[in-house]
Amino acid sequence: MLGRERIHTILKKALSSSTADQTEVLFIGEESGLTRFANSYIHQNVAERNTELRVRAVIGKRIGVASTNDLSDGSIEKLTETAVSIAKLQPENPDFVSLPTPSPIEKIEAFFEETAAFSPRRRAEAVGIVCRKAVEKGLIASGAFSTSKFEFSVANSLGLFAYYPMTLAEFNTVIMSDTGSGYSSFVSLDASDLNPEALADEAIEKALMSRNPVEIEPGEYTVILEEHATNSILIFLGYLGLGALSVQEGRSFMCDMLGERIAGENISIWDDGLDTTGLPMPFDFEGVPKKRVDLIERGIAKAVVYDSYTAGREGKASTGHALPAPNIYGPMPFNMFMQPGEATKEEMLASIDRGIWITRFWYVNPVHPKLAIITGMTRDGTFLIEGGEVTKPVKNLRFTQGILEMLSNVEMISKTTKLERGWFGGNRVPALKISSFNFTGVTEF
């Protein structure tokens, strides 16, 4: 950890060495450790310390980006020279307006000493608990436990400076028998929230219940998606169509749909990087403060997220959703929340005469991006529901369906939500009961 002042000095040095019309410097620092276990022992245990500096140089409307992880004086000067020199080589991009100007940034406390100080030995002890509990039941434990500290900082030649330190702890485990498996996971800024016993118990229970699965016919079923599975759907919803670039390029399901109904009335989804019940991030990778964006409100398409480039194209303001330059994916919602409902999972279960309980999905990918049709497999705990009860484990199934169709068929939503890891940030999601969920195939286990 270099700290705010030292990083500010480095960024100012980079800015002062640039001859560009506008210059932006992004700093990302990371110190992390990850303990990985399988077959009930630690097979991989790693640590990393890295600092990256990324310079975006703007000359007129020409933009060059260069990055390095060598922070020595000569290297920083060379970095800005490289960014400037490659900016000069290209034609103007008329869509570019300007780097962002400074705006007040909300202070969020996201650095937890407990996480920062977590040692390899303490990680091993937590992993040991999960392994021991699995072995006691005749099962095999695998998973990963990571603790990380990050520093994000952005400065630009228009006077913007932002700095944000954060910590992150993540634990996931798959516990297996010969014929089935169970999953549980944890993510928090604060590692002291971790309860390895509870995580082990949850995955062990699923693993025991999953033994000797039976095959059922694919087709339409009512399903309960646990939070892990809901999160997979939400991640793809955001990736495929909730960023401004996908709309501007005509690739999004949101095209021509703003103000129209695209999901059930019980569905509201928003992005809020300032909500501390998620994995907050007060500004984006251009230093623009995060704004709450209501993406879908009571089933109506409301808005998409912007960075300064896509906002400039439409004469709008950035919502604070930029990725590091040069960003070819466009702005993305990384702190999504789905409105909880009134139900418990038990009530959802009791309401289903015949259906499937899904713990999580695996290898989800788009089949038709514009229609948001995705496919994927169930994994680590898939069960048949009969007469309001889980009756037996079933062999994993392939689903293929449009996300908007799923979100139009949500019959019940859990009143509790769970924080789940997204591709970059984190999403807070409920469990869902969905009717007419389309399974298109089955596998052998």
Place this chain on the structure above:
Amino acid sequence: MEKKQLAYRALNLAELRGATYADIRFVSIEAESILVKNGRVEALSKDTSRGFGVRVIVDGAWGFASSSLLTPSEVERVTALAVKIAKASSLVKTHDVTLGSPIVNVDSYRTPLLVDPFSVPIEQKIELLLSADREMRRVKGIKVASSRLEFIREVKTFASSEGSYIEQEIVKSGGGIEAIAVGEGEMQKRSYPNSFGRDQRTGGYELIEEMDIVGNGERIASESVALLTAKQCPSRVTTIILDGTQLALQLHESCGHPIELDRVLGTEASFAGTSFLTPDKLGRFRYGSEIVNITADATLPGGLGTFGYDDEGVEAQRVPIVKDGIFVGYLTSRETAYQLGLEGSNGTMRADGWNRIPLIRMTNVNLEPGDWTLEDLIADTDEGIYMQTNKSWSIDDKRLNFQFGVEIAWEIKNGKLGEMLKNATYTGITPEFWASCDAICNRDHWRVWGTPGCGKGEPTQIAGVGHGTSPARFRNVKVGIKGV
């Protein structure tokens, strides 16, 4: 201080602190990336990353630590941390890690190339992409035309406590174009020469010149627009012929991943999953029909998974995986080969940079060519679908049930290509699918394709791997998705 001195300092310190094995890798990566979209340079970047990682075995368990700071004191700190981490690992172990017989290689390797891609002026590269962009946008109805180039130079030094010292320079060059057409409620995309934004191989700028992205721009743009109004792929069981690019990804997902011995032995269980190709199947399981021969070849010229030595210092090799349809080999590391009682590692351990530990990764996993010409193969097919270029992919965590979608397809009727089809998909179970392979095109149609974004491990690692393929035919395959 010289790298060699830093390396010996780390290895000595590791041994002094109790390591029974240690290695250190210094890695420096230089990357250049250019993206042109609709006549504008949307991204132009030069990235460098350098650092080192120390891997040790202490008390029979693994430890690894890494840093971007290349100073003697940091090398000492990181080595001591790796030892400390290994000691923590030993708290939860079931056996001592064993690597088998020591391996000593002192050598160097450089990717053979004709034109260093970093020596070609950026203006020349931008002009090439703008030319391809113009060709695509010449076609009415194209909403987004994009073209890109990407070059990577990885310089790495490996030293081990067993006495290996290996220096390598791997150069990768890639490029591609993509045309997106948008209609009412419909979007279609065509890519060339492959999807994933580019095809990439080891080699120099000559690979980009061979690609002829400009000459293919108008064709793929026209196909993209035509797809908007093409017939929807029907849902039925039929014969399919896959082109080389789609077959490359089929091979990647349904053969390349399940033969990784680390996941077979369970060490990827919580993330990437395990494998249906369990050790009891080695040497006896029928993976495919008798004409199916698959090799893993890290020595293949130009393959994206081609190198001199892996990141454990084991020499690159060509090994059989499937012989006459029977599963005969895994991709292995020193540790997993020893665990399974195999002769030794076949050299597939690679790390994604200095800050990652090496994992078993595909090298170039290739379907060996057969006897057919593509023309004869189509002429020999009464009824079926010819599918080109991957659009979507998904497979279960043991690598059995898969579903792929392609960018474009054509009906085959009475031995001739017929109507264009959009949104074509097919699905199956891996060994049933490969057992239905009844014809493979010959070496004239065979080439190696790059899969630049293969993900595995925690923390996630991305590897570039290769697949040599020629078009092949499969019978009784379920295509299309009912109700979607």
